[in-house]
Amino acid sequence: MGKRRFLTIPDRFYTIMTQSFTPRVFSGIKPSGGLTLGNYLGAIKRFVGMQGGEFETVYCVVDMHAITVWQDPTELATATREVAAGYMAAGLDPTKSILFNQSQVSAHAELGWIFNCVARVGWMNRMTQFKDKAGSNAEKVSLGLYAYPSLMAADILLYHATHVPVGEDQKQHVELTRDIAAKFNHDFKVDFFPETEPVIEGPATRVMNLRDGTKKMSKSGESDMERINMLDDADKIAKKFKKAKTDPESLPETLDGLKDRPEARNLVDIYSALNDSTPEAVIAEYAGAGWGQFKPTLADLAVAKLAPISEEMQRLMNDPTEIDRILANGAEKARGIANPILKDTYDIVGFLRG
Structure with a gap:
């Protein structure tokens, strides 16, 4: 039997191995198509609710993911x-959260490559979203579509994010992030990357x-x-709900x-999320009500909550230079952490740099 090999960790890694992690939230939305109510209730509304509290909040427009x-x-x-x-x-x-677009921070791609080498092919083969998106055409889709979960892990772990607010359908990606963090830490005998916790809470996370209430x-x-x-x-918001x-x-x-x-449950969940209540509270208030009563009430609530956001989005979109300035400032702050x-x-992996 050969001698057992032990990895010697240089002294400079001592603080890395014993560090505690700042409570930090990271999440992002892909800019493909337009924002929907699903993005707002499932993500943005919760992003806003988490800023200014116990967490440092880092939010991203993940444009590198869009080009898969x-x-x-x-x-x-x-x-x-x-x-x-939409975020703003x-x-x-x-001024309370870091807001930027992913491609302005090159460290995302650099850490993504390292994680490509940490993640296992079998892990990627189990990712259900790739199967859903590729369908029967899996041999012809981009390599990026197959490997993007490791870039998503890099997005999160590049900021040592301890928590990620996600919808139920994204939980698997956070689990993969935890697997990658655990394997990296094990392989290099460090306690460097946190095992991030998904935050899935509230009605209408999906x-x-x-x-068709069976489809997202x-x-x-x-x-x-x-x-x-x-x-x-x-007018459009009201018409669609009615x-x-x-x-x-x-x-x-x-x-x-x-x-x-499913359709009835979806409308009840949307009402409760917009009204900051619970599905149980909605049922208690509207038990026995017909849709001729409930849908107009939901439409009025949605208009009251969403129309001001739509108007402000339009105003902001009319000044793209200001949006670009805010994203550039956020990217500078993000690079300060990343x-x-x-x-x-790089030091842990053994990469030499001048």
Whole structure:
């Protein structure tokens, strides 16, 4: 039997190995298509709620992820600004949170490559979103679409983020991030990357299609009536909710009565999320109500909550230079956190630099 090999860790890694992690939130939205109510309730509204509290908050427009499928360059730039405008119109304050677009911080791509070499092919093969997006055409999609979960892990761990607010459908990506962090720490005998916790809470963390409650609300759905766009005006918002698909039954006495009624459950969840309440509270208030009563009430609530955001987004989009300035300032702040962490990662891996 050969001699067992032990890795010797240089003294300069002592503080890395024993560090405690600053409570920090990181999350981002991909600028492909337009923002929808799903983005707002499932992500942005929670991003805003977490700023100014116990966490340092870092929020990103993940434009590098957008190009896993081909994007028109002009449209990508516009979509990037739209996401940034959506963040700010919803209440995200660039003086309280770091707001930037991913491609302005090259450390994302650099750490992403290291994590490509840490992650295992078998882990990627289990990622359900790749299977859903690639479908039967998996041999012809970009390598980026297959490998992007390791870049997502880099996005998070580049800031030593301890928490990530995500929808239920993104939980698998955070679990992969934890696996990559654990393997890196184990392979190099360090306690360097935190095992990030997903934050999945509240109603409507997964907002469904207004015409088919079994499908997620999507930017790419066939009909515009399937979704609420964050740039929709008050009239469009009201019209879409009033025409949303339901069923013949009234609202039940208990939440259990919404089982196997996906469209009804979706509208109740949306109402509760917009009203900062719970589905149980909505049912208690509207038990026995018909859709002729509930949908107009929901439409009025949605207009009251969303139309001001839409108007502010339009105002911000009319000044792209100011959006670009805010993103550039945020990127500078982001690099202040990311570059030292990348430098330490390079030292741990053994990369020589002048």
